[in-house]
Amino acid sequence: xxILSNLKPAIGSNKKVKRxxxxxxxxxxxxxxxxxxxxxxxAGAKFxxxxxxxxxxxxRRIPKRGFHSPFxxxxxxxxxxxxxxxxxxKKVVDGIINAVSLYKNGLISKAAAPFKILGTGxxxxxxxxxxxxxxxxxKEKIESVGGxxxxxxI
Numbered sequence: 001x002x003i004l005s006n007l008k009p010a011i012g013s014n015k016k017v018k019r020x021x022x023x024x025x026x027x028x029x030x031x032x033x034x035x036x037x038x039x040x041x042x043a044g045a046k047f048x049x050x051x052x053x054x055x056x057x058x059x060r061r062i063p064k065r066g067f068h069s070p071f072x073x074x075x076x077x078x079x080x081x082x083x084x085x086x087x088x089x090k091k092v093v094d095g096i097i098n099a100v101s102l103y104k105n106g107l108i109s110k111a112a113a114p115f116k117i118l119g120t121g122x123x124x125x126x127x128x129x130x131x132x133x134x135x136x137x138x139k140e141k142i143e144s145v146g147g148x149x150x151x152x153x154i
Contacts, residue, residue, distance in 0.1 A: 073154060076108045080138055081121025083107075083129075098130040099152075114154050123147070 021032035034041040050057060086092050091105050103111035117129060119137025127147040132154050134142075142149055 073114060075133060076110065076113055076115040077118055078102060078107050078115060078131075079118050079120040080123045080141060083117070083127070084121055084123050084125075087123075087125045087127075092125075092127070095126060096128045096130070114152075117142075 018028060018033075019026050020028045023029045031041065039045045040047075050059070052058070083092075083097055086097075086101075086105055086107070091101075093101065099108065099111045099115065102108045102115065108115050114132035116133040116135070117131045117138045118135045119139075119141055123141055123145055125147075126145055127142065128150070129142055129147060130150045130152055132152050134149060134151065139149055
């Protein structure tokens with residue numbers, strides 16, 4: 001029977017720590033595993049993590065193509081199919097769909113980030129939908145059922 005006081009680690013799981021710079025008897029004296037010369041052998045040597053020893057850095061070696069707009073807006077997308085599923089599961093309160101309700105029900109991952117409603121699927125209930133953007137087909141389907149649309153400024 002094993003008692004807590006008798007427990008020992010498994011054989012081979014514990015390894016002796018390499019004690020560096022503690023004299024010749026340790027087996028790691030002298031240069032203390034740093035080698036003979038060069039910046040890294042001396043005290044206070046500092047390198048940025050991406051430094052490649054003077055070699056052309058990876059970020060500069062790889063070709064850059066095209067134009068990347070710093071003002072690009074990435075929308076989270078929701079289909080009418082997902083909104084209809086919320087209605088079927090009775091998770092829509094007062095017929096209002098907005099960022100908070102979509103976030104709480106897991107249709108968007110960030111309530112503060114912009115989202116767009118797309119027209120895939122059908123919608124059967126009259127809703128008041130607030131979103132940053134709508135596709136033309138989504139607008140048409142929501143309004144054909146008698147719902148209202150409110151676009152939020154980004």
